[in-house]
Amino acid sequence: MGRIHNYLLKATLCAAVVVTGAGCSRQHQAGAFEATGEVIAQGGGDAGVDGACVVCHGLQGQGDGETVPRLAAMDRGYFLQQMENYDNGARNHAQMSWIAGRLDNQARVRLADYYATLPATAPVEVSGVLPPTCPPAFAATLYQQGDPERGLVACATCHGVRGEGVGTGNPPLAGQPAPYVEQQLRLWRTGKRYGDAMHAMTGVSRLLAEDELAPLADYSAALPGATSYPALPATCLPARHPDPRSGA
Ligand code: HEC
Ligand code: HEC
CATH class of the missing domain: 1.10.760.10 (Cytochrome c-like domain)
Known part of the structure; x- marks a missing residue:
């Protein structure tokens, strides 16, 4: 859906430029309007809004302090391997398996790049990260x-x-x-x-x-x-x- 929309937008922009006589020299630069990792994280990309990473993993990729992991600062290679694992069944989780199956390699790479750049900070709203006392x-x-x-x-x-x-x-x-x-x-x-x-x-x-x-x-x-x-x-x-x- 997003892709079709972007394509139409691009075509419309180019047409407008052609009419004004400036030509559309950037038209061949496929991908200029493609979603960035951040945009996919916020909108879910081909997985749709139900797959929007930020809903579960947090706006800064911090996780929820419970069973949703932190993605911020995650190694790209590990990240990509886990998306593959959810897709091929080595890991099973209803939502993550479904989401991974809907994201192509390009989207996964962009997401991996995006999350790798986020700092692994603990925002105040994440509780439960620190135990109250030293573990035994x-x-x-x-x-x-x-x-x-x-x-x-x-x-x-x-x-x-x-x-x-x-x-x-x-x-x-x-x-x-x-x-x-x-x-x-x-x-x-x-x-x-x-x-x-x-x-x-x-x-x-x-x-x-x-x-x-x-x-x-x-x-x-x-x-x-x-x-x-x-x-x-x-x-x-x-x-x-x-x-x-x-x-x-
Ligand atoms: C509905 C909630 C939900 C959404 C939406 C969601 N995740 Fe997850 N994600 C989880 C949960 C829960 C886990 C842990 C599942 C498990 O136990 O294997 C997880 C695990 C992961 C892991 C494994 C991390 C690790 O430490 O091994 C990655 C990578 C990941 N998610 C990426 C994404 C990306 C990228 C998106 C968006 C495209 C996304 N997730 C959207 C809930 C979600
Ligand atoms: C010989 C190396 C090795 C040792 C020793 C080891 N681990 Fe791991 N651990 C790994 C690897 C490799 C992975 C990632 C596996 C994958 O790709 O799914 C991992 C993943 C994990 C994860 C999942 C992290 C995530 O984000 O989902 C947890 C939790 C974990 N290890 C805990 C432990 C604990 C606790 C110990 C000690 C009792 C331990 N590991 C010892 C190699 C090791």
């Missing part, structure tokens, strides 16, 4: 050091000591809503989210006990690796003791 000490130990006894590699190895994420494949956990982080761990454990490189997260999630998920999520989400998020007190972040057996 075992969460910090599991995250920063892993547990060689059960072959659990430290989360920090892949997600960073500050939860900032490492490169394209390993997303940030800092500044994601804690309930979202917990839910994703559970989805992997039960095989409902898959498609991760070398099944890293499937393996990790299955080495965790059920009652470890929520404290680990609270700890990971509150790490200081997302710019502008208020950091946990330093006492919540014990020094890391790399253990060669954990692969750290």
Whole structure:
């Protein structure tokens, strides 16, 4: 719909210019009127208004503090991979799967570029990002050091000591809503989210006990690796003791 409208608008503008004798030298520049990532985020692009990202992910891509993740400052490669995962079934979520299926590659790339430029700030209206107190000490130990006894590699190895994420494949956990982080761990454990490189997260999630998920999520989400998020007190972040057996 938007595209047809833009096309008609362009044709009309060109016709008007031709009448005035100035010609329409820009007519061949296809894409000059195409929607930018920001416009698609606000209007939903080919997914329509029901797919407008801002409705759920927030005007600044901040997420909702509950089960809608932050997109601001997300790595482009990871972002595009997740759109593909929703489309091909490696991730299942009624709305996201539907939306991803309606956006072509060009739209996805524009959205990825747009969200990558937004700062990972926590606007005041997002609550629940920070736990009121330090999560139990075992969460910090599991995250920063892993547990060689059960072959659990430290989360920090892949997600960073500050939860900032490492490169394209390993997303940030800092500044994601804690309930979202917990839910994703559970989805992997039960095989409902898959498609991760070398099944890293499937393996990790299955080495965790059920009652470890929520404290680990609270700890990971509150790490200081997302710019502008208020950091946990330093006492919540014990020094890391790399253990060669954990692969750290
Ligand atoms: C109706 C609400 C809704 C709308 C609209 C929506 N999303 Fe989502 N999005 C979610 C939820 C909820 C999740 C987490 C789903 C899950 O658990 O897998 C999510 C997850 C994602 C993820 C995965 C993030 C990560 O950390 O792995 C990406 C990327 C994403 N959405 C992009 C978009 C884009 C781009 C748009 C707009 C074109 C959009 N979303 C519109 C609700 C929405
Ligand atoms: C060997 C590397 C590795 C280790 C160790 C690891 N992860 Fe991951 N994690 C990944 C990768 C890779 C992804 C992205 C998978 C994908 O593309 O879907 C991921 C994704 C996640 C996500 C989803 C983020 C999002 O935005 O949807 C969560 C939550 C998560 N990991 C938590 C943890 C926790 C908690 C630990 C420690 C108990 C941990 N991970 C250990 C590699 C790792």
